[in-house]
Structure formats: structure tokens, C-alpha cells
Amino acid sequence: MADRFEEPAFGAVERDFSQVDKARLVQALSRVLAPAGLLHEVEDLRPYECDGMAALRQVPLVVVLPETEAQVVEILKICAAQQVPVVARGAGTGLSGGAQPHRFGVVLSLARFGKILGVDAHARRAVVQPGVRNLAISEAAAPFGLYYAPDPSSQIACTIGGNVAENSGGVHCLKYGLTIHNLLKVRGVTIQGEIVEFGSLALDAPGYDLLPLVTGSEGMLAVVTEVTVKLTPKPQLAQCVLAAFDDVVKAGDAVAAIIAAGIIPAGLEMMDQPATAAVEEFVKAGYPLDAEAILLCESDGTPEEVAEEIGRVRAILENSGATAVRVSRDEAERLRFWAGRKAAFPAAGRISPDYYCMDGTIPRKRLGEMLKAIQAMERKYAMRCINVFHAGDGNLHPLILFDANKPGDQHTAEAFGAEILELSVALGGTITGEHGVGIEKINQMCSQFATPEIKAFHRVKAAFDPAGLLNPGKAIPTLNRCAEYGRERMGRTSPQAHPDLPRF
Amino acid sequence: MDDLIQAWSERVRQAAAGGGRLRIRGGGSKDFYGREPVGELLETGACRGIVNYEPSELVVSVRAGTPLAELEAVLAERGQMLAFDPPHFAAGATIGGCVAAGLAGPRRAAVGGVRDFVLGARLIDGRGDVLRFGGEVMKNVAGYDVSRALAGSLGTLGLIIELSLKVLPRPLAEATLRFDTDEADALHRLNVWGGQPLPVSASAWRSGGLYLRLSGATAAVGAAVARLGGEALDEGAAAALWCGLRDHTDPFFAGELPLWRLSLPSDALALELDGEQLVEWGGAQRWLRSERPAADIRQRVEALGGHATLFRHGDRHGQCFHPLPAAMLALQRNLKNAFDPAGVFNPGRLYEGL
Numbered sequence: 089m090a091d092r093f094e095e096p097a098f099g100a101v102e103r104d105f106s107q108v109d110k111a112r113l114v115q116a117l118s119r120v121l122a123p124a125g126l127l128h129e130v131e132d133l134r135p136y137e138c139d140g141m142a143a144l145r146q147v148p149l150v151v152v153l154p155e156t157e158a159q160v161v162e163i164l165k166i167c168a169a170q171q172v173p174v175v176a177r178g179a180g181t182g183l184s185g186g187a188q189p190h191r192f193g194v195v196l197s198l199a200r201f202g203k204i205l206g207v208d209a210h211a212r213r214a215v216v217q218p219g220v221r222n223l224a225i226s227e228a229a230a231p232f233g234l235y236y237a238p239d240p241s242s243q244i245a246c247t248i249g250g251n252v253a254e255n256s257g258g259v260h261c262l263k264y265g266l267t268i269h270n271l272l273k274v275r276g277v278t279i280q281g282e283i284v285e286f287g288s289l290a291l292d293a294p295g296y297d298l299l300p301l302v303t304g305s306e307g308m309l310a311v312v313t314e315v316t317v318k319l320t321p322k323p324q325l326a327q328c329v330l331a332a333f334d335d336v337v338k339a340g341d342a343v344a345a346i347i348a349a350g351i352i353p354a355g356l357e358m359m360d361q362p363a364t365a366a367v368e369e370f371v372k373a374g375y376p377l378d379a380e381a382i383l384l385c386e387s388d389g390t391p392e393e394v395a396e397e398i399g400r401v402r403a404i405l406e407n408s409g410a411t412a413v414r415v416s417r418d419e420a421e422r423l424r425f426w427a428g429r430k431a432a433f434p435a436a437g438r439i440s441p442d443y444y445c446m447d448g449t450i451p452r453k454r455l456g457e458m459l460k461a462i463q464a465m466e467r468k469y470a471m472r473c474i475n476v477f478h479a480g481d482g483n484l485h486p487l488i489l490f491d492a493n494k495p496g497d498q499h500t501a502e503a504f505g506a507e508i509l510e511l512s513v514a515l516g517g518t519i520t521g522e523h524g525v526g527i528e529k530i531n532q533m534c535s536q537f538a539t540p541e542i543k544a545f546h547r548v549k550a551a552f553d554p555a556g557l558l559n560p561g562k563a564i565p566t567l568n569r570c571a572e573y574g575r576e577r578m579g580r581t582s583p584q585a586h587p588d589l590p591r592f
Numbered sequence: 593m594d595d596l597i598q599a600w601s602e603r604v605r606q607a608a609a610g611g612g613r614l615r616i617r618g619g620g621s622k623d624f625y626g627r628e629p630v631g632e633l634l635e636t637g638a639c640r641g642i643v644n645y646e647p648s649e650l651v652v653s654v655r656a657g658t659p660l661a662e663l664e665a666v667l668a669e670r671g672q673m674l675a676f677d678p679p680h681f682a683a684g685a686t687i688g689g690c691v692a693a694g695l696a697g698p699r700r701a702a703v704g705g706v707r708d709f710v711l712g713a714r715l716i717d718g719r720g721d722v723l724r725f726g727g728e729v730m731k732n733v734a735g736y737d738v739s740r741a742l743a744g745s746l747g748t749l750g751l752i753i754e755l756s757l758k759v760l761p762r763p764l765a766e767a768t769l770r771f772d773t774d775e776a777d778a779l780h781r782l783n784v785w786g787g788q789p790l791p792v793s794a795s796a797w798r799s800g801g802l803y804l805r806l807s808g809a810t811a812a813v814g815a816a817v818a819r820l821g822g823e824a825l826d827e828g829a830a831a832a833l834w835c836g837l838r839d840h841t842d843p844f845f846a847g848e849l850p851l852w853r854l855s856l857p858s859d860a861l862a863l864e865l866d867g868e869q870l871v872e873w874g875g876a877q878r879w880l881r882s883e884r885p886a887a888d889i890r891q892r893v894e895a896l897g898g899h900a901t902l903f904r905h906g907d908r909h910g911q912c913f914h915p916l917p918a919a920m921l922a923l924q925r926n927l928k929n930a931f932d933p934a935g936v937f938n939p940g941r942l943y944e945g946l
Contacts, residue, residue: 093933210783211859234787255733266731268740269708282919289857290898291700291876292744294914295924295942297707300740304733321789344648350671350761390789392811449729451649481730482649521731529734536734540721544931548736551926564735 098556099546101568105192105560108172110149113194116170117152120162125200127151136177136195140242141185141528143498148175148189155200157277157313164311165281167194173560174279176307178219178250181242183445184526186253186306186562193560196311198249204228205314212319213272213289218249218312222256225317234319237264240522241430249312255304257522259355259429260386262480266522268303270318276302276310279553284310301548306524307559309552323388326354328422329401331410332379336360337456339381342408343479344452346385349404351397355386356480357429360459363436363474363487364428370435373428376412383410383479384425432476433487440472440489444501448512449483449521461511462486469504471497483521484512510535525563533563534570535577542567593655596638597722597753603634604751605720608934616747616938618657619684622693626746626941628908636688639753644728647672651711651728653756656688663687667759675703675760677794679838688752694744697838698794698805701786701858701873703760707743712756715742717749718932728756741927747938748946749931763793763807765814768830769822771802775862775871778802782874783859790816796837797871798844803833837872840904844870844879850906852880852889856898865892879903890914913942 097103114128127133128150137145149172154160167174173193180187189195201217204224208214209232214225222243226235239258240246246256252274255267264270273287287299302309333339339358346353359367361380368375375382383405387397398415405413416422436443450458459475466473472489486508490501509519509532519525519532533542545564549556565573607614613631623629636657644653647670654663660680667673677697678690691713696705712726726732726739742752773781778797785792791808804822806813817824825833836842845851854863858875867882882889886902893900899914916924921943928935928946940946 093929208859209787211857212783212787232787255737257731261731265704265708268737269704278919278923282922284917284919284923288855288897288899290855291873292694292705292855294899294901295916295920295946296749296927297694297741297744298920298923298927300707300737301927304737309736321787323789347650348648350764352761389791389809390812390815392815393791393809396809396811449731451646451651451729453646453649478731483729483731516727517729518727518732518734520734521729522733524733525735533734537724540717541723541725541735544717544721544723544725544738545735547930548738548927551930552923 095543096546096550096554096556098560099543099567101566102561103556105171105173105190108149108170108192113166113170113172114150116166117150117163120159120166121152121154125153125155136189136197139177139180139182139185139187141183141188141526143492144185144188144527146189146191148191148193148195151195151197153197153200157283160196160277160311160313161281161283163194163196164277164279167557168279168281168555171555171557173557174311175559176253176311178247178253179221179245181246182250182254182524182526183447184520184524184528186524186526186559188527190560198247198312201249201313207232209234213316214319215314215316216248218252218315219247222246222248222251229319233322235322236317237270237320238267241433248315248317252303252312252315253305253307254522254524257478257483259357259478261478262356263352263354264320268300271299271303271315272318273316274299274302274312275314276312278310279555279557289316304524306526306563308549308563309558311558325391325394326386326388326422327394327398328416328425329385329398329405330375330414330425331383331385331405332376332412333381333383333409334379334411336381336459338409339383340452340455340479342383342405342410345404345408346401349400351400353385353401353480354388355384357384358382358477358479359429359432360475362472363432363476366439366474367428367431367435370438371427371431373424375428379411384429429476432485436474436487436489441491441493444488444490444505446484446486446488446505446508447520447523448509448517449481450512450515450517452479452482454515454517458484458511458515462508465504465507469500471500471504473504478521481521482517506532527562530562530565530569531573533565534573539567539570542570593639597716600634600751601716601720601722604716604718604936607936608718608720611934612936613939614936616692616751618686618689619659619682621680621682621685622689624904625693627912627944629941630939634751636686642666643754649728650730650759651756652759653712653728653754654687655754656686656752658687660685660687660690668762671762672759673762674709674757675699676706676709677838678706679840681839687755691743691755692745692747692752698796698834698872701795701876702793705743707740709758710740710743710755711758713739713742713752714754715750715752718934718936723750726756730758746942748928748942750937765810766793766805766807766830767813767817768803768805768825768833769817769820770825771804771822772800773802774800778871779859779862779875786858786874792874794834795872795874798869805830805834844868847881848905849881850883850902851904852882853901853903854878854880854893854898855901856893856896860896860898863892865889886910911943916943
């Protein structure tokens with residue numbers, strides 16, 4: 089009966105873990121781990137105090153670096169028995185603070201799970217440990233003409249375990265999918281120390297499909313110890329078209345026209361004029377500086393396929409009012425076209441002491457509205473923002489430029505970012521397309537979801553982790569936090585933007 | 593529509609309070625599937641219609657009771673499709689039933705399964721609460737991805753009322769080739785081709801014949817046909833073949849012998865189980881007509897790294913779906929309990945106690 093169900097206690101207010109006994113914890117863990125795998129002195133813990141979201145820092149109680157799955161099982165059993173929070177960590181490149189340590193908790197680093205256990209070229213799959221870098225999988229598969237398709241911009245550093253935790257994307261998702269679409273099986277350990285396999289080597293698994301719940305769960309449901317990924321045949325050829333527009337809305341319409349024509353490009357990216365200027369100065373990609381927006385559209389496949397598609401794309405771009413269209417003549421030029429886009433973040437770092445990267449996704453047709461609203465916000469907050477955009481799938485990365493050393497700037501940038509995210513929701517989109525909620529966007533979850541959904545999320549977590557020990561305080565806000573945030577929002581002088589828009 | 597949803601929500605609430613059970617049914621085209629359905633019938637047909645369709649966004653939002661045929665016709669008008677190729681099995685199949693069953697057709701191995709195309713869902717949970725997960729955009733990692741997990745849950749987690757799905761353009765060109773070959777060689781070739789940049793969109797092998805469908809840009813299909821050889825099927829024969837495999841109107845699926853769906857790693861060796869067999873999905877899905885005891889079939893399939901479903905005919909009171917390891921079963925029970933603590937929806941359709 090319904091009334092026998094007990095709502096998870098951590099759903100209302102955050103659990104208080106201040107009673108955790110560090111000495112007792114270290115003693116228990118020392119029975120499982122060699123001294124080099126168990127860090128508990130402050131100077132050793134310091135490197136773990138933040139992930140890619142460096143504005144938030146917190147030293148944990150303990151860092152553990154297990155080498156075997158059996159050790160992970162023992163560590164989790166100890167933490168469950170002593171009721172200690174556990175934060176799993178890959179390379180620490182995440183941008184939303186998902187791996188930020190818990191003050192009274194353990195950071196469980198998977199850095200020593202760095203082996204590629206096998207590449208099966210015939211079956212097109214690779215079995216890897218979670219600490220293997222994303223790019224290393226493609227490198228191992230390259231001799232067989234295969235690669236691992238998802239390519240987040242941080243792929244030289246980020247690990248597959250982190251990619252699973254965040255359901256990472258990249259610039260080729262529209263055609264090749266997100267992490268979830270490229271996984272066969274994830275093996276993990278629950279907080280109770282049970283080993284569970286999600287998915288299978290076949291294309292499905294019996295019962296509920298828990299793989300999509302675990303993928304993107306930000307370390308809240310289980311600790312990943314092994315990942316089996318699908319490998320994709322490397323296309324014979326890739327070619328890129330660079331188009332310039334004198335108006336961002338025209339560029340957005342061109343994107344819609346390409347898709348409406350039945351083309352799914354391998355990559356479809358947009359940059360606004362300030363972003364183009366910032367990267368051009370940095371990498372000299374040959375981008376036109378007078379354009380209000382540029383589009384990069386990549387086609388891949390057999391040479392015949394690419395020639396056919398590029399011809400169609402070119403015609404559509406010209407009909408959509410592109411002021412210039414260039415097709416990469418060789419691989420070097422194609423890479424140069426991409427180098428600019430991939431350098432957008434470092435370029436922002438060159439023109440501004442700090443930048444804050446947003447990650448909302450909106451329906452593409454709303455792009456013009458969003459960019460105009462961001463321009464108005466630049467005036468409102470007296471702060472610059474440059475825009476790069478995974479145009480193919482509607483994922484926006486506005487980079488808000490600020491100086492953390494200026495009093496109040498950090499706070500203003502956060503308010504600016506929050507307004508962009510809330511507008512993303514109001515326009516029918518989401519607060520995060522690929523970077524995750526973490527701690528960074530936890531308040532905005534309250535604007536995207538109502539109380540019944542938030543409660544359902546807490547129940548999903550409790551199904552895996554009844555005591556709420558895995559990464560507490562992340563990804564899903566407590567009901568209490570949402571109530572407080574709601575009151576704070578009501579008190580703002582400018583109420584929520586576009587209250588009349590339908591929400592999804 | 594709001595009135596209907598409110599009435600359903602009230603009905604669920606009353607069932608939960610009074611120990612009632614609901615058997616959710618769309619068009620009834622998959623009544624044969626899963627363990628024996630029980631409970632008071634709740635038919636979703638009144639909850640129909642396309643809510644939002646934006647061809648250039650590649651997204652359609654549709655009410656659960658909408659007939660699949662109606663939805664597919666609307667998409668076809670704009671040159672698009674549900675790429676996972678959902679089987680209809682019978683007239684009247686609905687999109688809600690399609691997602692709840694989680695079954696995909698011949699294109700599965702090439703493009704992904706049902707869950708890969710689910711972007712968002714609205715449902716009524718076992719408390720009568722109306723919940724919305726996911727959304728109408730391609731990339732969305734806010735909150736646990738509950739909407740994708742609904743695919744294949746057989747309506748046991750909630751009453752789906754609306755779905756947002758990613759759609760894809762229909763291919764410009766298609767060709768189907770036939771090769772004379774035995775099972776072992778067919779499995780080998782399918783895996784080799786799978787590792788090459790070929791536009792394969794479907795495959796099947798049965799009794800000496802391997803069939804391969806190529807889809808994509810005209811030039812790509814033409815080049816692949818020239819390279820692979822084989823005997824080309826004419827358009828009508830090809831359409832009849834793939835449609836028959838998708839909807840199980842092919843003679844292989846006729847008769848009353850138990851039909852097993854075996855889901856295997858694509859490179860798994862030949863089954864060596866007696867019974868008539870049909871291979872699909874590049875080797876990853878194999879159909880078997882056999883009266884061999886379930887235990888024998890499951891043991892062999894497990895040894896090959898897969899799982900077996902008693903798909904049609906045979907005993908529906910026992911296990912239709914492959915038994916789960918204890919730790920996994922516990923998680924699945926917890927998840928069921930999280931969404932439907934009173935056990936209102938489709939009790940026992942998936943597993944006993946779920």
C-alpha cells in the first residue's frame with residue numbers, strides 16, 4: 089500500500105554528516121588500502137579540493153585511490169557502515185562541481201583504474217576501466233579503423249567514468265549520439281557493496297533498463313568500475329563547410345533549413361561575432377571577422393556520400409543568405425576550421441581573467457530570442473558574454489567574461505548565468521545539455537522541475553542508495569532548498585522572464 | 593485532455609488506496625507479450641493526438657494513445673520517421689504501447705533502440721501524481737533520465753500520457769541485397785561489415801539466405817551495392833521482407849510453437865539449439881521456434897553472453913523474461929516501489945512481484 093512507502097529523509101533537508109569520526113574511518117580504510125592509496129593529511133588532500141569548477145573549493149576528510157574492484161567494494165561497505173558520504177572522481181574536469189568533495193566525506197578517485205582491458209575489433213567494442221581517458225579509447229581502436237564517437241572538448245583529459253557519470257556529449261552528438269547511445273554495459277558497485285551490471289553485451293538487457301538512469305547520474309547511484317563501449321567505424325572522409333552570415337537569426341534559419349532538408353551533419357556549430365574575434369586572434373583559423381555569426385557544418389562518410397551532402401549543404405547555405413561559404417580543401421584546412429571552435433574556451437581565458445561557461449539547451453528556433461536576451465543581459469549586468477553553440481542540437485555555451493578579483497564580479501556572473509539558464513527553461517529547453525547539474529546549477533533545478541518530480545528523483549536515488557551517501561547535495565536539490573530559492577526569486581525586482589511561456 | 597488526465601489520476605489514487613490493480617492497454621496489439629495481464633482495464637485510446645511537431649527540430653511530442661500508424665503517416669509527410677522502426681504487430685498499435693514494450697524493428701542495430709529516441713515523457717505515477725521528465729531537446733542531463741527508463745518497462749512504473757521523441761529523416765536511397773550462405777558465414781560477414789563504414793540499415797539471415805539493407809545518400813548506397821555484390825531485391829520484395837520481419841507477418845512467425853527472442857552479442861557463435869532460427873540486427877537478435885525447455889535455452893544463451901525472452905506462445909505464468917541476478921532484482925524492485933508502491937500498474941507483467 090502507498091502509505092507503507094517511506095519517503096527518503098534526505099529529500100527534504102540535507103543530511104548532517106558532522107558526526108563522522110575521521111580517525112575511525114581512516115583506521116577501517118587502512119585495512120583495505122596501502123598507505124599510498126589512502127590520503128588524509130591536509131596537504132595531500134589539497135589537490136582534490138575542486139574539479140573543473142574551481143570557484144568552489146572544499147577539502148575532503150579522506151581521499152582513497154583503490155586499484156581493484158574488490159577494494160572499491162570494501163571501501164563502500166565501510167562508508168555505508170559508518171554512514172560516510174562518498175564522492176567518486178575521475179579526472180576532475182567536470183564544469184559543474186559534480187566531483188566537489190564533501191566536507192565530512194571520502195573522495196573515491198578512480199585514477200588508478202586506467203587500463204584498457206580489451207579492444208574487440210570484430211565485435212566493435214572496448215572494455216575499459218573508468219579512469220581511461222576518452223581519447224585513449226579512440227587511439228587504441230584506431231589500428232582497426234574504429235573509434236569511440238562521443239568527443240567532449242576535454243577529451244584529451246576527461247575519463248570515460250566521468251563521461252558515464254555526466255552523459256557527456258561533444259560536437260558530433262547530433263549524428264553519433266551522447267555517451268548513453270555509445271555504451272553497451274556499465275559495471276558498478278552500489279553503496280551496499282553489491283556489484284551490478286547495467287546493460288549487456290547484447291543490444292538490450294532484461295527487466296527495467298537502468299543504464300539510462302545510471303548514465304548521467306553524477307555519481308549519485310553507483311560507483312562505476314568498468315565500462316564496455318561501442319566502437320564506430322571511422323568514416324573514410326570528413327569535410328567541413330565554413331559559412332559567414334551578417335545576422336545571427338539568418339544563421340539559425342540556415343541550421344533549420346539544413347535539418348529540414350533531411351541532412352544530419354556530423355557536426356553543426358555556430359559562433360557569434362565576439363566569439364569569432366576572440367578565437368581568431370588566438371588560433372588564426374581564417375574566420376571572417378566581419379560576420380555576425382559563422383557556421384561550421386561537417387559531413388562525413390564515403391567520398392561519394394560526402395560530395396553529395398556537401399553540395400546540398402552549400403546550396404542551402406547560399407539560399408539562406410550566407411555572405412561567404414568555404415569548403416575545406418584538405419584535412420589540414422578542415423582541422424584549422426575546427427581548431428577555432430575547439431579553442432573557444434581557452435580564447436575566452438585569454439581575453440578575460442575569468443569566464444563562466446553556461447550549458448543550457450533550447451529548441452533551435454528560439455536561438456534568435458535567446459541571443460537578443462543575452463545582449464540585453466550584457467547591458468543589465470555590465471558584463472560581456474561571447475557565444476558558442478552546438479547549433480545542431482540546440483546546446484548553447486555562452487561564456488560570461490568577468491574578473492574574480494573585482495569585488496562582486498563573481499556574484500554578478502553567477503546571477504547573469506542563472507538568468508540565462510532560467511530563460512533556457514522558459515524557452516522550452518533545459519538548464520544543462522551536457523555539463524551536469526552538480527552543485528553549480530542545483531538552484532536552477534527548482535525552476536525546471538516541480539515538487540512532484542523532485543520527490544520522484546529522490547525516490548529514484550533511494551532505490552539505489554537508501555541512506556543518501558553517494559555524492560550527497562549534488563544534482564537534485566532538497567525540497568527545502570527549492571522552497572528557499574522560490575522565496576528568494578519572488579523577492580527579486582524583475583520577476584521570472586517570460587512567465588507566459590509553456591514549460592517543458 | 594486535462595479532465596481526462598485528472599480522471600485517470602483520481603482512478604489511480606483510488607486503486608492505490610483500495611488495493612486495486614490497473615491493466616494499461618493502448619491498441620492491444622501486444623496483449624500477447626509478457627506475463628499474463630491482470631487488473632481492471634484502463635484503455636489509453638482517448639488520450640491521443642500530436643501535441644507538437646517541429647520537423648526542423650527533429651522532435652515530435654505525442655499523446656500516448658495516438659495510433660502508431662497515424663503518427664508515422666504525419667512524419668512521412670515531412671520526410672521523417674521513427675528511426676527505431678517500431679513493430680505494429682496489429683492494427684491500432686499506439687505510441688504509448690510501443691515505448692512501454694520497448695520493441696524495435698530491423699533498423700535497431702544501425703540507429704539505436706526505442707530508449708535512444710525517447711527525449712521526454714509525461715506520466716501518472718502510482719500515487720496519482722502527474723510527472724514530467726526530460727523535454728523536447730536533444731541534449732538534456734538535468735535530473736535522472738527517467739523517460740528513457742520507461743522504454744521496455746511494460747507500463748509497470750506509471751501510466752504514460754505523453755512522449756517526446758527524436759525523429760530522423762527518411763533515407764534518400766535504399767537497396768536490399770541477398771547472399772547465399774550458411775549461418776556461421778553470415779554471422780562472420782555481418783560483424784565484418786559492421787566494422788566498416790557501410791550504410792547498413794538492416795540485416796537478416798534464415799535458411800541459407802543472408803539479406804542486407806543499405807540506406808542513406810544515393811551515392812553511398814550505390815557505391816556499397818557495387819562493392820558488396822550479391823543479388824538485388826526489387827523494391828516490392830524488399831519492402832515485403834522487412835515489413836514481414838518487423839510486424840511478424842512473415843511465415844517464420846506463424847504457428848503456435850513457442851517463439852523465443854534471443855538477445856546476444858552480435859559476434860556470439862551459432863546457437864546450436866534445435867528449432868528453426870532467424871537472425872537479425874547484425875547477429876544481435878535471434879529468433880527461435882522451439883519446444884526445448886526454457887532452462888536449456890536460457891542456459892545456452894547465457895553462456896553466449898545474452899538473454900532469452902519467451903516472446904509469444906508458451907507458458908505466460910512462469911518467467912517470460914530472463915531471470916535477474918539477485919542484486920539487480922533488488923534494485924528493480926526498489927525502483928518499482930519508488931514509482932508504484934501500491935503495485936497498481938500491470939502487476940506481474942514483467943516479473944512476478946514487479
